[in-house]
Amino acid sequence: MKIGSIDLGLRPVFLAPMEDVTDMSFRLMCKRFGADMVYTEFVSSDALIRHVNKTKLKLTVSDEERPVAIQIYGKDVASMAEAARLCEAAGPDIIDINFGCPVKKVAGKGAGAGMLRNIPLMLDITKEVVKAVKLPVTVKTRLGWDMDNLIIVDLAEKLQDCGIAALTVHGRTRSQMYTGQADWTLIRQIKENPRMNIPIIGNGDVTSAEICKERFDSCGVDAVMVGRGSIGRPWIFREIKHFLTTGEKLPDEDFSWYLNILKEQVRQSVEQLDERRGILHIRRHLAATPLFKNIPDFKKTRVAMLRAETVSDLFSILNEIPQINKIIDF
Numbered sequence: 001m002k003i004g005s006i007d008l009g010l011r012p013v014f015l016a017p018m019e020d021v022t023d024m025s026f027r028l029m030c031k032r033f034g035a036d037m038v039y040t041e042f043v044s045s046d047a048l049i050r051h052v053n054k055t056k057l058k059l060t061v062s063d064e065e066r067p068v069a070i071q072i073y074g075k076d077v078a079s080m081a082e083a084a085r086l087c088e089a090a091g092p093d094i095i096d097i098n099f100g101c102p103v104k105k106v107a108g109k110g111a112g113a114g115m116l117r118n119i120p121l122m123l124d125i126t127k128e129v130v131k132a133v134k135l136p137v138t139v140k141t142r143l144g145w146d147m148d149n150l151i152i153v154d155l156a157e158k159l160q161d162c163g164i165a166a167l168t169v170h171g172r173t174r175s176q177m178y179t180g181q182a183d184w185t186l187i188r189q190i191k192e193n194p195r196m197n198i199p200i201i202g203n204g205d206v207t208s209a210e211i212c213k214e215r216f217d218s219c220g221v222d223a224v225m226v227g228r229g230s231i232g233r234p235w236i237f238r239e240i241k242h243f244l245t246t247g248e249k250l251p252d253e254d255f256s257w258y259l260n261i262l263k264e265q266v267r268q269s270v271e272q273l274d275e276r277r278g279i280l281h282i283r284r285h286l287a288a289t290p291l292f293k294n295i296p297d298f299k300k301t302r303v304a305m306l307r308a309e310t311v312s313d314l315f316s317i318l319n320e321i322p323q324i325n326k327i328i329d330f
């Protein structure tokens, strides 16, 4: 499938944009394991046009991670267009607009998924961002605001008419936040709509190679995007790509193979930030990893692991974890 002129191959699998997760080192790691496209954390258009330093740092992309999309959010047409221009200057391959973030500080102010309650403004922003840049512009959103407003099938056409190059749909409403199960029924309906011709990227609860293949097969999506399933498990992309190409499950590696990847993530995080902030940052991955799931009486070690404050303490704890043979059914 293609987004603009970017050829992403057959059945590509993308790393979802995730705040505080998809920094450059994590994106590169997922890329190494086969992610076909990666996205930055979302970037506030307002902060960007005010030249807030911390926000500008999020625009840094590297050649090794291409194709990479920078994602922006906001609720004002002019600042979104200006922010898109600033992002374009940072050299990504795609500009993605976030109309899906459900958290109060974003959606409550009308940005992110809040835009699902103001479709005319959503469409204006989309049109102006498309006009403002030469790069392909894509949109990521949800099924609708709530179960009484499942508007995505109709909205997809309207967004397409604004000139976007692809659409990602997370199969939940804003009201659901991250609860319940993602529903891909409407994502399939978008694909079945003969008026639609842009690629559709399906997202929500893809946590294994088998689920990913099932979503491609039953919904006909052009790409699948994986979010939480990659936290503490960047190797999921390798498992998925292997399964999609061969139809067979990739054999497990040794326990130490997975552990070394997690340790590499710790090292990178500390290098990038500093010891204290790097460890804080990587705790989310250590807490989420399925690697330790089958280890008996792990609770005490888990608490110690998530409390460690230095790399040396953390690595001593990780090195003491008994190496189980049967990893788990990831």
Ligand SMILES: Cc1cc2nc3c(=O)[nH]c(=O)nc-3n(C[C@H](O)[C@H](O)[C@H](O)COP(=O)(O)O)c2cc1C
Pocket: 016, 017, 018, 019, 020, 021, 040, 041, 042, 071, 098, 100, 101, 140, 170, 203, 204, 205, 206, 225, 226, 227, 228, 229
């Ligand atoms: C910690 C976290 C941060 C997220 N940040 C963003 C973001 O910056 N932009 C965005 O479009 N979605 C964001 N999301 C939503 C994900 O991109 C994705 O749509 C959602 O998690 C559903 O996919 P999954 O079930 O594969 O995780 C975030 C999700 C999580 C868990």
